[in-house]
Amino acid sequence: MIIWINRIESMNQFMLKPQNRSSAMNTVMPMKMTNRQLETPVAFLVFNRPDATARVFEAIRAARPPRLLVVADGPRVDRPGDTEKCQATRAILQRVDWPCEVLTNYSDVNLGCKGRVSSGLDWVFRNVEEAIILEDDCLPHPTFFRFCEELLEKYRDDERVMMISGDNFQFGNKRTPYSYYFSHFTHIWGWASWRRAWKYYDVNMKLWPEIRDHGWLYDVMGNARSAEYWSGIFNKVYDNKINTWDYQWTFACWVQNGLTVLPNNNLISNIGFYHEATHTSTIISPFANMETKPMIFPLSHPPYMIRDSVADSYTTKRMFLLPSLLFRVMNKMRRFLK
Numbered sequence: 034m035i036i037w038i039n040r041i042e043s044m045n046q047f048m049l050k051p052q053n054r055s056s057a058m059n060t061v062m063p064m065k066m067t068n069r070q071l072e073t074p075v076a077f078l079v080f081n082r083p084d085a086t087a088r089v090f091e092a093i094r095a096a097r098p099p100r101l102l103v104v105a106d107g108p109r110v111d112r113p114g115d116t117e118k119c120q121a122t123r124a125i126l127q128r129v130d131w132p133c134e135v136l137t138n139y140s141d142v143n144l145g146c147k148g149r150v151s152s153g154l155d156w157v158f159r160n161v162e163e164a165i166i167l168e169d170d171c172l173p174h175p176t177f178f179r180f181c182e183e184l185l186e187k188y189r190d191d192e193r194v195m196m197i198s199g200d201n202f203q204f205g206n207k208r209t210p211y212s213y214y215f216s217h218f219t220h221i222w223g224w225a226s227w228r229r230a231w232k233y234y235d236v237n238m239k240l241w242p243e244i245r246d247h248g249w250l251y252d253v254m255g256n257a258r259s260a261e262y263w264s265g266i267f268n269k270v271y272d273n274k275i276n277t278w279d280y281q282w283t284f285a286c287w288v289q290n291g292l293t294v295l296p297n298n299n300l301i302s303n304i305g306f307y308h309e310a311t312h313t314s315t316i317i318s319p320f321a322n323m324e325t326k327p328m329i330f331p332l333s334h335p336p337y338m339i340r341d342s343v344a345d346s347y348t349t350k351r352m353f354l355l356p357s358l359l360f361r362v363m364n365k366m367r368r369f370l371k
Contacts, residue, residue, distance in 0.1 A: 073182045073225070074100035076157045077126075078150060079169040081108065081118035085304055086169040087125050093167065096178040097131045102160060104153030107140040115143075122169070136160060150278040151236040158228040163189070165225040170305025173199055173223050174325040177300040181225035183332055184213070184294055193338060195230040195291030199223035199300035202320065202352055207297060208344040212332040215292045215340050217253070218348055219283045223301035233285045236278060240288055241271045253287045255342070259349055292340060298326040320352070 075098040079086050093101065103126050108115035129135055138156045140149060157164055165181045167173060177199045188194040200220035208214050244250060245267070251260040267284060269275045286293065306321035 069179055071096045071098050071178050071182060073178075073185060074098060074102060074161045074164045075178075076102045076104065076154070076164045076166045077169070078104045078153060078167070079122050079126075080106045080149075081115055081122055082169050082305070083118060083121040083125060085172075086122045088304065089167055089169055089172055090125050090128065092173050092175070094128070094131070095175060098133065098165070098178075100134045100136070100161065101126075101129065102136045102157050102164065103138065104149070104156065105137070105139045106144055106149040107142045109143045145276050147236065147276045147278050151234070151281070154231065154234070154278075158231040161228070163225065163227040166221075167223055168221075168305075170303055171223045172302045172304050172325075174300045174302075174327060176328040176330070177223060179330065180212075180296060180300060180328045180332070183330075185225050185227065187334070188294070189227065192229070193290075193292055194294060195219070195233075195286040195289065196224050196226040197294040198225075199296060201296050201299040202348055203344060204319070204351070206344075206347065208341050209297055209335060210333070211297065211335040212328065213294050213296050214335065214344060215338060216295045216345050216348070217287060217291075217293065217340055218295075218345060219279070219286050219293055220295065221279050221282065222303050230286075230289075230291065233289050234282055235285060236281050238267065238271050238281050238284055241267050241284065244284075244288065250287075253290075258354070262353060292338065295344075296328060298328070299323055300325055300328060 075093055075096070077090070077093060103123075105119070105123055108119045123139065126135070126137070138153055143149075144152065154166070157166070163185050165178060165185075180199065181197050184197045188197075194215075196219060198220040200222050202220070245264060250264055250267075251257060254260040254263060266275075266280055270277070270280045270284075302323050302325050303320060304322055306318055
């Protein structure tokens with residue numbers, strides 16, 4: 034039985050578009066999740082990419098979650114074809130053909146990345162205590178769901194852990210003999226968390242001036258170069274110069290000195306690198322379409338809870354500082370050529 038539930042909430046930020054009850058046909062057989070029935074709700078964030086959405090939806094369909102919470106942004110008025118793309122994307126969710134309670138949170142207007150994802154996740158965690166979260170371009174390995182579910186249970190009441198991620202950006206460097214390690218980076222290309230952690234999220238980052246003015250970001254990062262880099266990012270977010278939601282989540286986790294669980298091998302492939310993407314428009318990138326590998330069960334848990342500073346240092350250089358340096362060099366070259 035499929036149950037479609039439309040949650041219409043009194044909020045000034047956005048309107049919800051009604052969803053008709055449907056059970057569209059799909060002949061693809063679901064993949065068994067290592068003989069384990071998924072019990073955790075899945076939140077699915079979509080917009081206007083029906084092709085990518087369909088691929089990620091099939092991975093969710095194979096996992097057969099008992100509850101599916103769908104958050105969708107509305108079309109941009111200045112982009113021809115956006116309305117049709119958004120409609121085609123939402124139609125994919127009519128393919129639910131397993132016992133599932135479907136809740137939808139659709140906006141009729143475009144709220145943008147910052148407004149839509151932040152308000153959507155607020156809605157998700159008002160409805161459920163914990164969830165596995167996927168965006169429309171984050172294609173998970175089938176074992177990702179069980180990995181998240183087991184660790185959501187293990188660390189459910191441990192305030193030190195803020196989230197579980199399916200991402201590994203160590204490019205083959207094995208940092209631990211265990212199934213996962215701890216990090217302070219909040220990688221969100223496929224992740225999971227709890228209401229008790231999300232309560233610290235503030236899209237406006239009201240605490241940032243206090244953290245900045247006391248120099249506490251250095252205490253978080255451990256070195257001046259990283260602190261300077263992230264201070265620049267947080268300043269732009271606080272001043273509304275970056276239309277995003279995820280830096281605010283990083284800030285919330287760091288303010289609480291929270292840990293992220295990262296798998297020892299990559300479980301998510303970002304299939305959304307293309308020229309029209311909002312934040313992943315660089316098609317040639319080492320982070321695009323990364324290979325995934327299965328997680329081995331039963332999980333091997335580390336007997337300690339210490340952040341892996343070596344792994345985090347590698348991520349800092351490879352994912353943040355080096356791209357930032359290349360970006361500055363390219364901008365200087367463009368100005369010189371002009």
